[in-house]
Amino acid sequence: MEKSTIKIRLKEKDGQIWLRALIKHPMETGLRKDKMTGLDIPAHYINDVVVEANGETVFSADWSTSISQNPFLFIKFSGSKGDTVRLTWKDNMGKSDFIEKTVGKR
């Protein structure tokens, strides 16, 4: 199996779940040029991120090229240990990935 592009950490604190995620992605703006060939590097970026807890969407975002390479995300939402959290991303080239994890488990 290929290694997931998403690293996720979930922590429960006072009835809140703290989600920290790091996604591996180039986030090309489409404004840079290849130094070797002088050709434009096409834009390649994540434009859709969704976080679901127990099947319900708690957070969704539209991103642009202004988000940094290998995006980092930190959000909080109410929940408890044992909740299943799922993070999905999609990019402008039709690629996508997701990760699913249960709060409180390693």
Place this chain on the structure above:
Amino acid sequence: MERRIFLKDCALASAASMAFSTGLLTPSIAFAEEFDPFQATSVDAVLKILGIDEAEASNRIKITAPKIAENGASVPVIINSAIEGTSEIITIISTNPKPLAARNRFGKGAIPSISSRIKMGQTTEVIALVKADDKYYSAKTKVKVTIGGCGG
């Protein structure tokens, strides 16, 4: 004879590429710009496409960002909203080629706070727009980007 055809083809090909590079492609880009806020190239255009006429300045929105960023490729920005009923936080980096950076929507049970890293091409204003009960609130802060990393 063959040479003549070859020359003709060359002329056609170069004419076509000229047309592409100079102007033929722009109408489609302009068309997209009218509807997609992410393609807009100015803050005013972003607000217009999003349909935001008025945003009340609010001190209940807190933007945490460095005053001076040494590396514009990755600037940590935290936006917190203490406004009740916050459903959306929009992040705009005013001097970026495409200013709209992100639209973050919060569902049931989510705390309206977002922390992420954003690219900034040059010294800029970070504008946070918060949507709460169909009303918009705004806050902004300035980030100085020093490319050399030597301050200044």
